[in-house]
Amino acid sequence: MSFELPKLDYAYNALEPNIDAQTMEIHHTKHHAAYTANLNKALEGTGFEGKSIDEILLNISKLSTPIRNNGGGFYNHNLFWKLMSPSGGGKPTGDIADAINKFFGTFEKFKEEFANAAATRFGSGWAWLINTKDGLKITSTPNQDNPLMDIAEVKGKPILGIDVWEHAYYLKYQNRRPEYVAAFWNVINWDEVSRKFKL
Ligand code: MN
Secondary structure, X not given: OOOOOOOOOOOOOOOOOOOOHHHHHHHHHHHHHHHHHHHHHHHOOOOOOOOOHHHHHHOHHHOOHHHXXXXXXXXXXXXXXXXXXXXXXOOOOHHHHHHHHHHHOOHHHHHHHHHHHHHHOOOOEEEEEEEEOOEEEXXXXXXXXXXXXXXXXXXXXXXXXXXXXXXHOHHXXXXXXXXXXXXXXOOEOHHHHHHHHHO
């Protein structure tokens, strides 16, 4: 059993004008496909073939750098595609909305902190909203690391994340990462965030 590139639930142009079709297609068919193939190759002979991606990430300190980079890339993008939807945007409701208000004050305050984490992650990486034993937290990680990894500075279960590698936005936004982050709010699939929060 090896990992497979998942299909998207929507067309490459479905997130226009917030995320352009060409970026989506290259991101999925080239970047995510490469992480998936390279993860499978890197796992050969490690004894971790057939383990779940969560179990691999939880033990990442014992595994190679290619498994860290490609395993993170595989997991992060699987999550990312699901966190966006053509019918996304707006505000969260229900338990996740209550939790955001509890830990960040207001939804606006939460948006400000999350956007700041995305803007200030130097170079390539991700910004995250995570669930921890102490409640919701915002954090960011370099490269393809994520908060599930046993090496993460701030650990927790990712329930929302944004890819801030240049490959995620450069064709449309060039160096204007904050404009890309602002557009991301229009496509967030809050039903999926809520589902992950309750898991
Ligand atoms: Mn990416």
